[in-house]
Amino acid sequence: MSSDTHQVGPGVRLRPAALADAGSLAESLTRSRTYMRPWEPVRPDTFYTEEGQRERLAGVLADRDAGRVMPWVLCDAQDRAIGAFNLNGVVLGPFRSAALGYWVDVDFAGRGLATAAVRLICELARDELRLHRIEAGTVLENAASQRVLAKCGFEEFGLAPRYLHIDGEWRDHRLFQRILHDGPVTGEPAGSGA
Template structure:
């Protein structure tokens, strides 16, 4: 099921990303660049090109094959990318945890898609990956993303001063977590 497409409502679905998404990702990120600027690192212009996204996807997909990442996209009826969702830093051992990051195309923001996708990803992380915990963080001013996380059962557990270099400055971030289960560990325990 983790490799399946998951309908989220209307013609939008959550599915694993592929290298074929490079051009469509570049278009969506370019279209949304100004909208996402307050919450994103400063990126070179090359990041917003098909080649830049090919490089980005090559890294994400290599991490996926190594079990360190699970990248998904939101896609529309024509299979165009309209958002990206990643579980990164997946670790097992005593933690069984991951870090969630996501973005939604400016033309699709405010429709509940992030909430639907994060809920589904939490289910997949719990049921398929057998993760115990997911962490996420937001810039202090990103109240829309904070609402998404709260609706999906994440709880704030702290503030990290100057946590990430976002929009040209070191920014404080709110830290969130969701405990997915407290059952016994299964899977990769080392």
């Protein structure tokens, strides 16, 4: 996957995640903790520390190196992480699919940054990973995330009862997908190891 940095808004860029992002991710997550509570699993306090984020990132980067995850961070003008976007569970072969997850810092929410980043990730997934589709799920009440997905060409395709344990309980989710292309499978992307 491209190691490029991409502008997604005034002074805001999307770039591949790095271990060095642990500190700014911890700060952003701590600042946004209450805001994101209705959409997130209950996390231990250590998740919101630099060490907790360093451990989490080490696992994510190992999964990236194995071709299972593609992680990016949204960065401000000082290159501090203010959000994260992941393609999780990347499957190649005849399925060619992944699941999208993302969040944006409370201080940067509502500016169209998630929409711009999701559009870009869809392009990268189609052109570089050669994925056929991306799926995403939201709790029923997350209208803001549903708007982002709709603006980016995702269509609702189902309802998953008690899908994920979010904010302390099993929550129903709306499921969305975007078909990126209907072309033939022409081999694995370079460096995929598949």
